[in-house]
Amino acid sequence: MSGQLGLGDFFQKYLQKEPLIINKKVLQEHYIPDVLLHRQQQIELIASMLVPALRNEKPSNVFVYGKPGVGKTACIQYIIGHLEATAKTNGANLKTIYLNCKLRTVANTEYRVMAELARGMGVEVPATGLPTDEVYNKFITVVDQKPQVVILVLDEIDRLIAKAGDEILYNLTRINSSLKNAQVSLIGISNDVRFMENIDPRVKSSLGEEEVIFPPYNAIELKEILERRAAVAFRPNALAEGVLEKAAAVAAREHGDARRALALLKVAGEVAERDNSEKVKAEHIDKAEESIEKDRVMDIISSQPKQSQLVLHAILLTTTGRKMETGEVFEKYKDLCIHAGQSPLTQRRISDLIGELDMLGIINAKVISKGRYGRTREIYVSISDELLSKIKVKLQEEL
DNA sequence: AGGTATTCACATGAAACTATTCTCTGAGTTAGG
DNA sequence: TAACTCAGAGAATAGTTTCATGTGAATACCTGT
Numbered sequence: 001m002s003g004q005l006g007l008g009d010f011f012q013k014y015l016q017k018e019p020l021i022i023n024k025k026v027l028q029e030h031y032i033p034d035v036l037l038h039r040q041q042q043i044e045l046i047a048s049m050l051v052p053a054l055r056n057e058k059p060s061n062v063f064v065y066g067k068p069g070v071g072k073t074a075c076i077q078y079i080i081g082h083l084e085a086t087a088k089t090n091g092a093n094l095k096t097i098y099l100n101c102k103l104r105t106v107a108n109t110e111y112r113v114m115a116e117l118a119r120g121m122g123v124e125v126p127a128t129g130l131p132t133d134e135v136y137n138k139f140i141t142v143v144d145q146k147p148q149v150v151i152l153v154l155d156e157i158d159r160l161i162a163k164a165g166d167e168i169l170y171n172l173t174r175i176n177s178s179l180k181n182a183q184v185s186l187i188g189i190s191n192d193v194r195f196m197e198n199i200d201p202r203v204k205s206s207l208g209e210e211e212v213i214f215p216p217y218n219a220i221e222l223k224e225i226l227e228r229r230a231a232v233a234f235r236p237n238a239l240a241e242g243v244l245e246k247a248a249a250v251a252a253r254e255h256g257d258a259r260r261a262l263a264l265l266k267v268a269g270e271v272a273e274r275d276n277s278e279k280v281k282a283e284h285i286d287k288a289e290e291s292i293e294k295d296r297v298m299d300i301i302s303s304q305p306k307q308s309q310l311v312l313h314a315i316l317l318t319t320t321g322r323k324m325e326t327g328e329v330f331e332k333y334k335d336l337c338i339h340a341g342q343s344p345l346t347q348r349r350i351s352d353l354i355g356e357l358d359m360l361g362i363i364n365a366k367v368i369s370k371g372r373y374g375r376t377r378e379i380y381v382s383i384s385d386e387l388l389s390k391i392k393v394k395l396q397e398e399l
Numbered sequence: 400a401g402g403t404a405t406t407c408a409c410a411t412g413a414a415a416c417t418a419t420t421c422t423c424t425g426a427g428t429t430a431g432g
Numbered sequence: 433t434a435a436c437t438c439a440g441a442g443a444a445t446a447g448t449t450t451c452a453t454g455t456g457a458a459t460a461c462c463t464g465t
Contacts, residue, residue, distance in 0.1 A: 111444060128444050129422030305447085326409065346449060351410065367410065371458025374408030 020238040020273050020280060027233045027266035029259060032074050037228060038221045039071050042212055047079050049210050050185075053149045054083070054092045058183035061173070061207050065193050066214030069257030072189050073155055075214075080153065093148035095121070101160035108160060110168045114139055117152060136171065140178055147181040158192040166200050173206040216256030222248035225258055226265055234269065240279040243268070247285050264288050294387055300360050301391060302398065307345055310336050311353045313395045315363055315379060316388065323380040326351055354379065 025031055036043065050059045066072045080096045087094035097120035099107055107113045114135040115125040121142040125135055143150055152172070154160065161169065175184050188207060196204055217225065226244045247268065251261035265280075267288035272280040301309065314333035318324045330350050337344040345353075354377060358365035364382055369375045381388065 109445075126422060128420060129442080131443060134443095307447090345447090347409085348411095348450085349448060352448095355410095367456095369409095369456035369458085370407085371456070372405085372407060372460085373458070374406080375455060375457085376407095376409050 018235060020235055020277075021233060021266075021269045022235050023233045024266065026229050027262050027269075029263070032078055033228070035228075036071060036075055036078060037225050038217060039075050039214070042071075042214055043075050043079060045212055046075065047083070050079065050083055050151070053094050053151060053185070054087055054090060056092055056147065056149055058149060058176070059151070059185045060209040061186045062188070062210045062212065063196075063208050064187065064189045064212045064214065065195075066191070067216055067255040067257065068191055069251075069255075069259035069261075070214045070216055071258060072214050076153055076155075076187060076189060080151070083151075093146065094151070095148055096151040096153065097121070098153040098155065100155040102156040109164045111135060113154075113160065113164075113168055118142065121150075140175065143182045143184065144179045145181070148183075150182060150184045151187060152184060153187045153189065155189045156191065157188040158190040158195040161195070161199070166203055169203045169207060170200055173203055217252070217258055218256060219245075219248045219252035222252055222256060222258060222261050226261055229262065230265065233266075234280070238269075238279055240281040242282050243280050243285060246282045250285065250289065263292060267291055294390075297362060297383070297387065297391065298394065300362060301394060306342070306398075307349075308353050308356065309395055309398055310340065310342065311350055312357055312362065313392075315354075315357070316381065316392055316395070319381050323378055325376040325378065326354060327376065329354065329379060351377075 021027075026033075046062060046064070049062050052059045064072050064076065077098065080098065084094060084096055086092075097117055099113065099116055099120070101107045101113065107116045111132050114132065115127070118125045118135060118139040121139065123138050123142050125138060157169075169188075172184070172186060186207060193213075196208060199207075223244050226248055230239060230244060244265075247261050247264045250264060251257050254260060264285055265288075268280050268284040271287045271291065272284045275284070277284070301312065304312070311329065311333055314329050314336050315324070317336075318328055318332045326347070330347050333350060334344045354363070354365050357363045358379075362381075362383075363379055365377045365379045367375065368378045383391070
């Protein structure tokens with residue numbers, strides 16, 4: 001495009017062209033459809049467990065397992081929504097609080113969970129400054145004001161326990177004994193199936209009263225889910241033959257993750273629009289996959305603290321010989337620190353940071369023993385060269 | 400040859416420390432009656 | 433005397449440091465054949 005006329009033309013064209021995506025909302029992560037396909041069984045099961053709440057009786061504690069993107073959260077929110085609505089029309093005293101424990105700043109410690117729960121009940125609790133049991137008391141007091149059933153949904157509870165220990169669960173399961181009027185039930189949602197194994201047995205028995213397992217979707221189910229959404233989200237005939245199948249297949253490869261399938265479809269649609277393509281084609285799915293991966297990595301990197309970025313930079317600069325060890329990276333890292341005017345952290349910490357980067361999937365680090373020559377992490381990077389150089393540039397900028 | 404014992408280079412754990420942010424409390428101060 | 437200000441005590445949290453202990457297997461070192 002040269003000059004203003006050209007640009008004006010461009011905008012005109014853009015406006016005249018019919019968009020491929022006509023309702024983006026349906027493809028977004030938090031959208032909950034009216035009908036949840038292939039989850040009828042689980043929904044009925046959970047609903048039957050919770051139904052005593054409508055008669056002001058305490059439902060069992062429920063535990064829900066399943067890999068990411070298999071509809072756990074969506075189902076629970078769906079059920080809870082209907083349950084609350086029914087309770088309202090029938091005059092039952094029911095209150096539900098949904099809490100996602102993954103969110104870093106919201107609820108990944110005992111204090112924050114309790115504070116958030118108390119807020120859910122309508123008490124203002126400061127972000128810091130109070131003793132934890134004070135918050136417990138506040139929560140108990142509000143809950144116990146009147147006879148009611150309170151259902152607490154703790155999503156991604158495994159993360160919470162990993163960070164903050166299982167004391168919270170113990171306290172929450174015992175909370176009923178300090179309540180006179182109200183009753184509290186717990187719904188735990190976990191991605192990790194083996195989560196229960198290393199938990200205080202006292203908690204285990206009371207929390208795991210009922211368990212529901214969400215199996216992954218298979219490719220066919222995923223395709224049906226996508227079909228349903230695509231019909232609303234895209235203009236008619238916007239999808240080329242085989243696009244849905246492809247998206248479903250890609251997502252099915254990764255433990256049947258519907259969230260991922262939808263993201264793929266959405267990004268593919270956006271890519272296709274940008275390409276001025278008539279339809280969304282299978283190749284757009286490939287591009288979408290790349291783009292999603294790139295965004296993911298870039299997001300993670302920029303949200304990382306400086307020291308961690310330095311470590312990553314050190315790794316990328318050392319990586320010429322394909323794989324390296326903790327010691328090497330640490331040396332390089334110290335160099336970089338001096339260069340950047342930062343005081344270097346201990347090797348102990350660097351070891352942890354490398355572990356974190358590994359968990360985030362940006363690098364691969366595996367502990368190996370080299371016998372006589374010690375034990376260390378073998379670190380390597382498996383990112384396309386193109387992305388790699390982009391990351392390097394980005395790190396240069398940030399540091 | 401076969402079997403132990405060493406040894407390396409970190410990994411992994413636990414505890415303690417630091418800095419920051421925030422509440423609460425009570426002493427001291429101020430202004431108005 | 434009521435209202436206000438302000439410093440200090442306590443808490444929670446993230447990010448580290450310090451100290452201590454663990455560890456897998458390639459070598460070094462025996463041993464008896």
